[in-house]
Amino acid sequence: NVVYAGMGEHAVRGVMTSHGDGVYRSTDGGKTWRHVGLEKTRAISRIRIHPKDPNLVYVAAQGAPYGPNPERGIYRSKDGGTTWELVLLVGETAGASDLSMDMTNPRILYAAFWDHLRQPWEVRSGGPGSGIHKSTDGGTTWQKITTGLPPLIGKVSVDVSRANPERVYAIVEADPGGGLFRSDDGGKNWRVMNQDWSIRARAWYYMEVFADPLNADVVYVMNAPFMKSIDGGRTFTSVRVPHGDNHDLWINPDDNRILINANDGGANVSFNGGETWSTQENQPTAQFYRVNTDNQFPYHVYGGQQDNSTVAIVSRAGGGGIGWKDWYEVGGCESAYVAFDPNAPRYVYAGCYMGQISEWDRTTATERDVMAYPVLPAALASRDMKYRFNWNAPILVSPHDPNTVYHGGNVVLKSTNRGRTWTEISPDLTRDDSTKQGPGGAPITNEGAGGEIYGTLAYVIESPRERGTIWTGSDDGLVQVTRDGGGTWNNVTPREVGEALIHAIDVSPHDPGTAYVAATRYKFNDFTPHLFKTTDYGRTWRRLVNGIEPDAWVRVVREDPVRRGLLYAGTETGFYVSFDGGERWQRMQRNLPLVPITDLQVHGNDLVAATSGRAFWILDDLSPLRQYADQVAQAAVHLYRPADAYRAIGGGGFGFDQSRAGRNPPNGAILYYALKAAPDSASPAKLEILDEAGTVIRTYSSRRAAGQGGQGGPGGPGGQGGPMLPARVGLNRFAWDLRHERPTAVPGAYVFGALIGRRAVPGNYQVRFTVEEQVATQPLRVLPDPRIQTAAADYKAQDDLLAALTRDVSAIHEGVNRVRAVRDQVNQTVERSKGQAGAQAVADAAKTLVDRLNATEDSLIQKRTVDGQTVINFPMRLNQFFIYLMNAVDGADDGVTDGARARHVDLERLWATQKANLDRVLGAELAAFNAVVREQGIGAVVVPAARAPLIP
Known part of the structure; x- marks a missing residue:
């Protein structure tokens, strides 16, 4: 049950890497966690736990990737993380990239160290701090082991075999001389076994080694491919896995056929040594x-x-x-911006590495390259490239002209003919520092995938209010703006920014001169938030970070298009909101x-x-944020004005796997209300929906209502009442499903279909919220589904028919309920008459009436149906005919079919006949029974009064 988690990614990508905050510990199998320190280690590569003492734990801290820090190396705790001691520190740029424990003698440890530094323009991998260290006394003392290893090495991964603890494997970055090394004497001497580049390419990102616990000759190396050797590392073959870019592997120490692999696509499990794997299509990561x-x-x-x-x-x-x-x-690849005309998104422009850009045609499902200067400069120094493109190079379609596409390199490129030709509309808008435009990796392995191309534009935006006003932000800290479509550019960089990644710029939808800039300096080991605002096109700026946590660097800020000054900020550690233009921020x-x-x-x-x-x-709905004010917070009861709701038609589904599904927004109108205090149980809160005529069509209460039963579905039972209205202190959310009250139900009866109220027609409604003596109201608009063109007259005709069907279903079910109530009374009367002189007469009369009641009930409802399968066994009755037609008419918005109208006429005729029979049984025939019981001096059976209809 004791589990430790080390935080922070140790495969340190320059484009998307998050540092951690130390170590967490769970003592209940991961249900709950407690932070146990090492906050500043930033990236933890491995944790090893003593096999017999869960409080003795070792942490390999790789450290901060973007700068030197002393909080790295091998840490040891003897008390489960309460206290830590740094038992091996090599240097402030050399961190522990791996740690292996000899499970036959846990006092023996092997630590791999990596001397490295990541800068925005280069990965430095290798230096004097890299190497392998061994301890034989549980980490108290260490010895660096070098015999047989190259003199200059970079990243290292190490693992000792459980099957033979004298055998140790290490994958070593070096050139020349790198590859898989093996020691057969506990690390004293090493020899290279394999130097294939497939096991050591992009060492800083991959290159992890794992010894099989049961077979000393089997060893795995994680790289872009999943590599396996069965001859002690001499040769390797690739194992097919669901996704490439492999980073970690767990091998069951008791059964080496059971593997868990972690890669850039997720995690997957094998029970047959890697021949087949579980799916990764169940992880929303x-x-x-x-x-x-x-x-x-x-x-x-x-x-x-x-x-x-x-x-x-x-x-x-x-x-x-x-x-x-x-x-x-939609075209492009992993690093893409995606852009299109939002009103007609047939053509989608998506990017890829090093400036690649494609146009994807939605109609034909074809893709074509539209790169301004088609070249893939992989592994080249960026100073030798025609254009320098960011890994995540900006692409946008003009909000003023859907035929205009912009692509940001180190200059802004513009096309007005779907990428056939491109025009430079700017000079170089970066610092253009040639000293930072060399190879992407040093001193051992070059890195040329494009993530280290520096001096590029990271953000380009055209003002939604002014055509030709374009703002740019570069990855080296410059903000520039043109107001004439690129004719002239002005450097308007905030003075406080320094060299930084301008991650996002937002132009205010309310004022063309107002813009916001989110900059990050985490690649310079600065994790503080940087967010700036101008109201004069960049002539002056103000820093706005009050309320944002010190290490929550800001990647993006947006201003709400409805409420001026309402800002949203996305940071490294979550979401923030400001109601006053950024003066004060709060986490949400x-x-x-x-x-x-x-x-x-x-x-x-x-x-x-x-x-x-x-x-x-x-x-799903920003209404509360847009309407929030201090007076709202002080009000005892406040009902927010709801956003327009769409009467949307949803598709059906059979056997839908909810566990692998994204959540839909709530169906219907989302209603928000705030309470200063919870309502008294004797006076529950009440929410009512009123139509345009002021008639209440739906009511909800904060008091739990008893379910009437009978709301089933194809293949499944029903029987629940309506949802209970939440009434907590603070903000509450509730969704009206745009339906009227449902028909009367028969308790416990199964319904094949949906016993639900009809959908509200598009139009104007009112929401009324009542808590004790306080009443709040707000208007609500229900809009038609934009995909469906239906006339108002057709909506009315559909609603009229559904209202009639609903009344009929309620009347039928009310009749059944009254029949059951009368039958219960009749049976009770028989019991009361026993022992009296006229008991037999009462029993005879009761049998006659009960037989008629049973026959009447059987003509209205099928009592023997209990689920979706028994529907097949027993013929449906009148109520089910009406419910089926009601569901069919309610399920579409294209108007009522002639067939539905004809069926309704026939059902009305059937119901008229059955209703006459019902009235006769509950009228004259019941009266005859009551005459008999009165002669015996027994009280008469009374027919319950029909309830007022729930549905207008």
């Missing part, structure tokens, strides 16, 4: 760089995900949730995971977030 949305209904969300494809996915889907069928690729995390937020976009009433590690998230 995408790392998105940016987010964009279109104006389809429902709108689609787009982004490029780290080491995976671009993605577009619907924000709402039918069938119970957003599933795998609801997303698709709610159910959003504590995760880096890389981008934000406001879409209508929603806020869409791209995260690094938890995929896309949507805050």
Whole structure:
């Protein structure tokens, strides 16, 4: 049950890496966690626990990737993390990249050290601090072991075999001389076994070694491929896994066929030594760089995900949730910005490494390259490139002209003919420091995938209010603006920024001269937030970080398009909001995971977030934030004005896997209200929906209502009442599903279909919220589904028919309930008459009446049906005929069919006949029975009064 977690990514990508805050410990198998220190170690590569003492634990701290720090090396705790001692420190730029424990003698430890420094323009991997160290006394003393290893090495990974503790494997970055090394004498002497580049390419990112616990000749190396050797490391073969870019491996020490692999796509399990693997399509862990949305209904969300494809996915889907069928690729690759005309997103422009850009045609599902100067300068020094493009190079479509596309390199490129030709509309808008434009890796291994290309534009935005006003931000800290479409440019960089990544710029939707800049300096080992605001096109700036935590660097800021001064900020450690233009910030995390937020976009009433590690998230309705004020906070009761609600048609689904689905927004109108105090139990809160005529069509209460039963579904039972209205102190959210009250139900009866109220027609409604003597009201608009063109007369005709069907279903069920109540009384009367002179007469009369009551009930409802399968066995009755027609008419917005009208006429005829029979049984035939019982001096049976109809 004792588990330790070491925080921070030790595969230190320059484009998307999060540092950690030390070590956490769980003593209940991971259910709860406690922080146990080492906050400043930043990146932990490995934890080893003594096999017989869970309080004796060792931590390999790799340290800060972007600068020197002393909090790195091998730490030891003998008390489960309460206290720590640094038992091996090599240097402030050399961290522990791996740690292996001899499980046959846990006092023997092997530590791999990596001398490294990551800068925005270069990965320095290698130096005097790199090497392998061994301890034979539980970490108290250490000896560096070098015999047989190259003189200059970079990253190292090491593992000792459980099957033979004298055998130790190490994968070593060096050139010349790098590769897989093996020692057969406990690390005293080493010899190189294999130097294939497939096991040591991009050492800083991959290159982890794992010895099989049961077979000393089997060893694995994680690299872009998953590599395995069965001959002691002499030769390797690639093992097929669900995803490339492999980083970690766990091998069951008792059964080496059981493996868990971690890679850039997720985690997967094998039970047969890697022949087959479990799926990774059940882990919502995408790392998105940016987010964009279109104006389809429902709108689609787009982004490029780290080491995976671009993605577009619907924000709402039918069938119970957003599933795998609801997303698709849109060109480009993992590092992409994605851009398009939001009103007509046929052509989608998406980026890739080193300036690649493609146009994806939604209609034909084809993709073509539209790069301004088609070249893939992999491994070249960036000073030798025609254009320098950021790993995440900005692409945007002009908000004023959907035919204009911009692509940011070190200059701004513009195309007006779908990428056939591009024009430079700016000079170099970066610092253009040639000393930072060399190879991306040193001193051993070059890194040329594009993440270290420096002096590039990281953000480009055209003002939504002024055509031709374009702002740019570079990865080396410059902010520039043109107000004439690129004719002249002005450097308007805030003085306090320094050399930084300008991650995002937002132009105020309310004032063309107001803009916000989010800059990050974490690549310079500065984790403080940097957020600036100008109101004069960049002539002056103010820093606005009051309330943001000191190490929550800001990646993105957006101003709300409805409420001036309402700002949203995405940081490394979560989400913040400001109601006063950035003067004061407050955290607003709610159910959003504590995760880096890389981008934000406001879409209508929603806020869409791209995260690094938890995929896309949507805050479904911004109404409370847009309307919040101090007087709202002080009010005893406040009902927020709801956003417009759409009467959307959702698709059906069968066997939908909720565990692998994204969540839909709440169905219907989202209603928010705030309470200063919880209502008294004797006076529950009440929420009512009124139509345009002022008639209450739906009522909810904070008091739990007893379920009437009978609300089933195809293949499943029903029987629940309506949802209870939440009434907590503070903000409450409740969704009206845009339906009227449902028909009367028969308690305990199974219904095949949905016994629900009809949908409200598009139009104007009112929400009324009552708590004790306080009443608050707000208007609400229900809009039609934009995808469906239906006339108002057709909506009315549908509503009229559904209202009639609802009344009929209620009347039928009310009749059944009254029949059951009368029958119960009749049976009770028989019991009371026993022992009296006329008991037999009463019993005879009762049998006649009960037979008629049973026959009447059987004509209205099928009592023998208990689930979706027994529907097949026993014929449906009248109520089910009406419910089926009601569901069919309610399920679409294209107008009532002639067939539905004809069926309704026939059902009304059937119901008229059955109703006459019902009235006769509960009238004349019951009266005859009552005449008999009165003669015996027994009280008469009374027919319960019909309840007032629930549905107008």
